[in-house]
Amino acid sequence: MxxxxxxxxxxxxxxxxxxxxxxxxxxxxxxxxxxxxxxxxxxxxxxxxxxxxxxxxxxxxxxxxxxxxxxxxxxxxxxxxxxxxxxxxxxxxxxxxxxxxxxxxxxxxxxxxxxxxxxxxxxxxxxxxxxxxxxxxxxxxxxxxxxxxxxxxxxxxxxxxxxxxxxxxxxxxxxxxxxxxxxxxxxxxxxxxxxxxxxxxxxxxxxxxxxxxxxxxxxxxxxxxxxxxxxxxxxxxxxxxxxxxGPVKKNVVALPCASGGTIKSSPLKRELDSLTDHFQLLAGLARAKRSSLLQLLRTIMKDGHAVSLLENILDQMCLGLSPDLGDVEDGSLKQTFQAVLDLVGQPQTDRSPSLLSATHLVVSALDEMTEEDMSVLGSCSPPLLQALDLLVQQSVVEGGVSSLRDAGLAPLTEEQGYERAQRLLASSCVLLKRKGDELQTEIINPPRGSPPTIVLCIAVRALASSGHGI
Known part of the structure; x- marks a missing residue:
C-alpha cells in the first residue's frame, strides 16, 4: 500500500x-x-x-x-x-x-x-x-x-x-x-x-x-x-x-528511439527472435498447464508489488538458489506463489529454456510495466491477446501495416479491443493509428525512465502463447 x-x-x-x-x-x-x-x-x-x-x-x-x-x-x-x-x-x-x-x-x-x-x-x-x-x-x-x-x-x-x-x-x-x-x-x-x-x-x-x-x-x-x-x-x-x-560496461539493447516515421524494428526483432524458444515452450505446454499458468499470472498481475516479489523469487531460482517465501506475509498470495513454483519446477542443467526461465522472462517484463498497464493487459481475453500478439509482430516488430480484414485481428475491430491496444502501445511510446481498415504504428518521443518497447512485446507474446487455444 x-x-x-x-x-x-x-x-x-x-x-x-x-x-x-x-x-x-x-x-x-x-x-x-x-x-x-x-x-x-x-x-x-x-x-x-x-x-x-x-x-x-x-x-x-x-x-x-x-x-x-x-x-x-x-x-x-x-x-x-x-x-x-x-x-x-x-x-x-x-x-x-x-x-x-x-x-x-x-x-x-x-x-x-x-x-x-x-x-x-x-x-x-x-x-x-x-x-x-x-x-x-x-x-x-x-x-x-x-x-x-x-x-x-x-x-x-x-x-x-x-x-x-x-x-x-x-x-x-x-x-x-x-x-x-x-x-x-x-x-x-x-x-x-x-x-x-x-x-x-x-x-x-x-x-x-x-x-x-x-x-x-x-x-x-x-x-x-x-x-x-x-x-x-x-x-x-x-x-x-x-x-x-573489471571495467564496468553498460549493457543496453539497441531499440528504436527516433521520433516520427516508421519504426526501425531490426534490433527489436533480433532481440525477440533470440527469445523464440521461450515462447514456443509456453505455447507447447499441455492445455491444462497453460491455462493454469495464465490464470495464476493474471491473479498476480492485479498487484504490482506481488509481481515484484515473484520476480525476486524466480530471480534467485534462476541463480540456482532455493526459493524463499518467508517474506511473503499474505497467506493467499503465498499459496498463489507456491502454485506457480509447483508448476514451473526447477531449472534445467543444459542451456535449453525451461518453464522456469520462460516464466521468469514474462514476470520480469511485467515487473517493468505500470499497474494500469498490467490491469488492462490482464483483462484481455485469450482471443484479444492473440490479436495483440499479431498486431505487435506485424506493425511494431516488422514495422509494417496490419489489416483489420485479417481474421486474427477481429477483436481489434471492437471499440474496447482497439482502445486497449492503443493504451498498451502508448505506454511503450508507440502511437497506434487507424486509417480505414489499416492499422499503423509510429514511435513517439519516449520520456526518460519509460519502459522500452520490448517489455510490452515480451509480455504480450508470452501471455498470448500461454493463452493459445484456450
Missing part, C-alpha cells in the same frame, strides 16, 4: 531519476549506503536495497564526513488513483487504475501535503571525499563485492514529508458490472462505467504517515578501487562498481 503510493507519486513528478521508497522503515538519511542490483535482462530497471550503514561507517580514520544539505520546499501533493478521478500537484493531475472486467475496483488516495527536498552539496562532498579510504575488510563491502551485479550508491537527495499525512485504500467488490473503458493519449484519463448492479465496499484501510517520512530518493554511485579509494560517478552515463569486477 505504501510502496504503491510512493511509486505513483514518483511516476507523476519525476522523469526517471528518483527511486520510490518501498517501506516506512527506510529512514535513508543523507549519505546512507544503498546497494544497486543490476538485473538479468538489459531492459530491466535496476533494483535498490537500502542498508543500515552510511558512508561514514565504512570510512577509515576518525573524522566523519558531515554533508552539507540544502533544503527547499518542493510541492504539495494530493492524488487519488482508481475509479474516482482526482489528483493534483498544486494543479489537477489525472490518473486511474481500473479493472476493466468490472469484477472489483480499488481506489488509493495519497495525501502527502507539503513536501520538501533535501539535497547534498555534491561539490563539497567531492572535496570531503578527497584522499578518504574505505575499510575493504568491512563485512558489507566483503559481501557486496562478491556479487558482480551489485554496486554501492550513497543518498544525495531525498523527498520528505513535513506534516502528518495519510494513505487510504478502498477496495470494492461488485457482484456484476458492465463497463466501457475510454482512453485518451498515452495515459488513461477517463473511465466510463455502465453498472448492471451496485458496488459493495469490501475494505477501507487508512495508513497514517508521520512527518519526516522519506517518500523517494536519488543516489550517486561509487567506483571502489581495490585499495579502498573511491570515486563519485558524476555523469549519468557512468556506472559504479568494484575494481575487481
Amino acid at each position: 505504501f510502496a504503491t503510493a510512493t511509486k505513483n507519486f514518483v511516476e507523476e513528478i519525476d522523469d526517471g531519476s528518483l527511486i520510490p521508497v518501498s517501506s516506512l522503515s527506510d529512514s535513508l538519511s543523507p549519505l546512507t549506503l544503498v546497494i544497486k542490483r543490476n538485473r538479468f535482462f538489459p531492459w530491466q530497471k535496476p533494483k535498490y536495497r537500502p542498508t543500515d550503514f552510511t558512508l561514514n561507517d565504512l570510512l577509515t580514520g576518525d573524522k566523519p564526513i558531515s554533508p552539507v544539505v540544502v533544503e527547499t520546499v518542493l510541492l504539495k501533493f494530493h492524488g487519488t488513483y482508481g475509479d474516482s478521478i482526482s489528483a493534483n500537484v498544486e494543479a489537477n493531475l489525472v490518473r486511474v487504475n481500473f479493472n476493466v472486467e468490472g469484477k472489483d475496483t480499488s481506489k488509493l488516495q495519497s495525501s502527502f501535503g507539503t513536501l520538501k527536498k533535501e539535497e547534498v552539496d555534491v561539490q563539497q562532498l567531492l572535496v570531503d571525499s578527497r584522499n578518504r579510504i574505505l575499510d575493504m575488510s568491512h563485512c558489507l563491502i566483503q559481501q557486496t563485492r562478491q556479487k558482480h551485479k551489485e554496486v554501492f550508491g550513497v543518498v544525495k537527495e531525498r523527498i520528505v514529508t513535513t506534516q502528518p499525512c495519510s494513505v487510504i485504500e478502498e477496495v470494492q467488490q461488485a457482484g456484476q458490472l458492465g463497463g466501457l473503458l475510454s482512453l485518451c493519449g498515452p495515459k488513461l484519463t477517463k473511465v466510463c462505467v455502465k453498472e448492471n448492479s451496485s458496488l459493495q465496499k469490501d475494505s477501507n484501510i487508512t495508513m497514517e504517515i508521520p512527518p519526516h517520512t522519506v517518500l523517494a530518493y536519488d543516489i550517486i554511485e561509487l567506483v571502489v578501487k581495490s585499495t579502498g579509494k573511491y570515486y563519485l560517478c558524476l555523469m549519468s552515463d557512468t556506472s559504479g562498481g568494484f575494481e575487481v569486477d
Whole structure:
C-alpha cells in the first residue's frame, strides 16, 4: 500500500531519476549506503536495497564526513488513483487504475501535503571525499563485492514529508458490472462505467504517515578501487562498481528511439527472435498447464508489488538458489506463489529454456510495466491477446501495416479491443493509428525512465502463447 503510493507519486513528478521508497522503515538519511542490483535482462530497471550503514561507517580514520544539505520546499501533493478521478500537484493531475472486467475496483488516495527536498552539496562532498579510504575488510563491502551485479550508491537527495499525512485504500467488490473503458493519449484519463448492479465496499484501510517520512530518493554511485579509494560517478552515463569486477560496461539493447516515421524494428526483432524458444515452450505446454499458468499470472498481475516479489523469487531460482517465501506475509498470495513454483519446477542443467526461465522472462517484463498497464493487459481475453500478439509482430516488430480484414485481428475491430491496444502501445511510446481498415504504428518521443518497447512485446507474446487455444 505504501510502496504503491510512493511509486505513483514518483511516476507523476519525476522523469526517471528518483527511486520510490518501498517501506516506512527506510529512514535513508543523507549519505546512507544503498546497494544497486543490476538485473538479468538489459531492459530491466535496476533494483535498490537500502542498508543500515552510511558512508561514514565504512570510512577509515576518525573524522566523519558531515554533508552539507540544502533544503527547499518542493510541492504539495494530493492524488487519488482508481475509479474516482482526482489528483493534483498544486494543479489537477489525472490518473486511474481500473479493472476493466468490472469484477472489483480499488481506489488509493495519497495525501502527502507539503513536501520538501533535501539535497547534498555534491561539490563539497567531492572535496570531503578527497584522499578518504574505505575499510575493504568491512563485512558489507566483503559481501557486496562478491556479487558482480551489485554496486554501492550513497543518498544525495531525498523527498520528505513535513506534516502528518495519510494513505487510504478502498477496495470494492461488485457482484456484476458492465463497463466501457475510454482512453485518451498515452495515459488513461477517463473511465466510463455502465453498472448492471451496485458496488459493495469490501475494505477501507487508512495508513497514517508521520512527518519526516522519506517518500523517494536519488543516489550517486561509487567506483571502489581495490585499495579502498573511491570515486563519485558524476555523469549519468557512468556506472559504479568494484575494481575487481573489471571495467564496468553498460549493457543496453539497441531499440528504436527516433521520433516520427516508421519504426526501425531490426534490433527489436533480433532481440525477440533470440527469445523464440521461450515462447514456443509456453505455447507447447499441455492445455491444462497453460491455462493454469495464465490464470495464476493474471491473479498476480492485479498487484504490482506481488509481481515484484515473484520476480525476486524466480530471480534467485534462476541463480540456482532455493526459493524463499518467508517474506511473503499474505497467506493467499503465498499459496498463489507456491502454485506457480509447483508448476514451473526447477531449472534445467543444459542451456535449453525451461518453464522456469520462460516464466521468469514474462514476470520480469511485467515487473517493468505500470499497474494500469498490467490491469488492462490482464483483462484481455485469450482471443484479444492473440490479436495483440499479431498486431505487435506485424506493425511494431516488422514495422509494417496490419489489416483489420485479417481474421486474427477481429477483436481489434471492437471499440474496447482497439482502445486497449492503443493504451498498451502508448505506454511503450508507440502511437497506434487507424486509417480505414489499416492499422499503423509510429514511435513517439519516449520520456526518460519509460519502459522500452520490448517489455510490452515480451509480455504480450508470452501471455498470448500461454493463452493459445484456450
